[in-house]
Amino acid sequence: MVETVFAPWDDPNTAPLISFKNVTKRFGDFVAIDDLSLDIFEREFFALLGPSGCGKTTMMRMLAGFENPTSGSMSLSGRDIAGIPPNKRAVNMMFQSYALFPHLSVWENIAFGLRRDGVAKDVLNARVEEMLKLTRLEKFGRRKPHQISGGQRQRVALARSLAKAPKLLLLDEPLGALDKKLRQDTQFELMDIQEQTGTTFVIVTHDQEEAMTVASRVAVMDEGRIIQVATPEKIYEAPNSVYVADFIGDVNILTGPVKAIGADTYSLNFGGKEPVTAACDRTFTEGETTHLAIRPEKIGIHAERPDGPNAVQGKVLDIAYLGNLSTYHVQLPSGQIIKAQTANTRRISRRAFTWEDPVWVSWSATAGVLLDQ
């Protein structure tokens, strides 16, 4: 059986569910969204990721209908939705604060949207029960929101926003109020529910790990612009800028002028004893300042000089023991600090290196990404 990969964004024939075209949103002098274009496809689990104030919440509020773009157009299933009020859109939102109605029971909260549509009583009952079952809340239907736990409230909010079977579900930091353990479990639950219902989810988060876990594609935002939209793997392994590389996970950045030394191979003089080599299919002019981004886990740490193109000497400055991993901060003679990560695959083993030890760090030519910005 051939399994087709879910990648509608690579298929030019697929019409997007949501399409932003040159959307700008200003609040007074402040530009929240700056000439942004973006397509989101049906059944996608799309994450908007960025620091606070980057415009991701504004994007979501525009999709929900609470804000209108200052210029540009926004469409949902091909229909322009600018100016359509929130109550007339086939879009529902799960609020960061959950916004459960405190005077209504869990059951009535979930039924709220269906009642507004005047759904027949037996259909409504069946739908609410279905939602309660989906979110494993059957026992709590008659409770009021203040009588259940935070995790349960989160599920009520999800059930309520899914009850009307929206084309698009918006989730504003849906797991922000949960503790770490519960958050991880809930991430998988969210993915299951998304798969079961086939709804398109757009999630806003500042937690990169959360975005990477749940999303089919991630958009990294900064100051009202989208810096990169790609699958989590691409975002991590092939970031298009130092900003993205730095925002997602840990990274070492070596900066300096480049020189082509072969087909798709460059040498970068970052200020160390000898230049390092990096493979890259992009072209750079000689002498152009570039940044080499290498993830710490791609860097090996050795006592003796290893064979291979990139090896630099330094001494161990700091060791961060994380349980599953150890991160070594190695200071080079030039003062730069390189982070190298090793997996602690054995339970009982002596640590090979300690503070102030002279060590060699090395990586392959393809381990890093050369970036021009």
Place this chain on the structure above:
Amino acid sequence: MRRFVLIAVPYLWLLALFLVPFVIVFKIALSDAALAIPPYMPTMKDGLSAMFSQLDFENFVFLTEDDLYWKAYLSSLRIAFISTVLTLLFGYPIAYAMARAPHEWRATLMMLIILPFWTSFLIRVYAWIGILSTEGLLNRFLFWIGAISEPLTILNTSTAVYIGIVYTYIPFMILPIYAALERLDASLIEAAEDLGCSRMKAFWLITIPLSKGGIVAGCFLVFIPALGEFVIPSLLGGSGTLMIGKVLFEEFFSNRDWPVASAVAVILLLILIVPIILFQRNEQRQQEAEG
């Protein structure tokens, strides 16, 4: 022991300032009027057993026989009820606007609501006489803009009483409603709209129910004092407005019939106990819902 002392303090307070005066008033209500000082008999001077043997419910029977009293009670209830509704109608939008105002404005707006309390209540009611009388500011203004050719008679009508009560008690309506609305999470309204409510519908289904506690508290805070109101009807209402507070005053000071006046006061208190208990219940439920 300390717990006992702590609990005893409020109870002693109630005993000294509520129960004891009430027992005295109730005792006077059971006495007969007399030309004496104090103007009723029997008193303690007659000896305890003689005093108790002469007490009777004659005055309460009298209240049921003369239709002045029950008409005054009914009229007071009606005026208090209508004033409460009017105060709510004017107070709610003000409280709503305050709660929706920008943060830096709210303290100022709150001050504006409380500020009139810094002036004597009597002076403010007298000021209304100046505004509402036939040659008053209101009539002169309406005349000047050409809205009327004959002066309106507002003073000494029940309209003037309603204006006076609404004006005086509106802060008591605004403050609890404002407190409830200010706590209201704006995302609840957005959630309601997101789920298919129009603005208006979201207001009815979310804002009103969630400010219910404030509405009920405000209504009681207006209704209870308005029921026994004496100054406003006697200054603004003229002789045509019948209110039990005024009857009470006249029995005490003009008729010097303390026993009948006390009986009127006891009945008024009994009428007030019902809304006071309801008010307490509302507060309690409110606290439980929040706890």
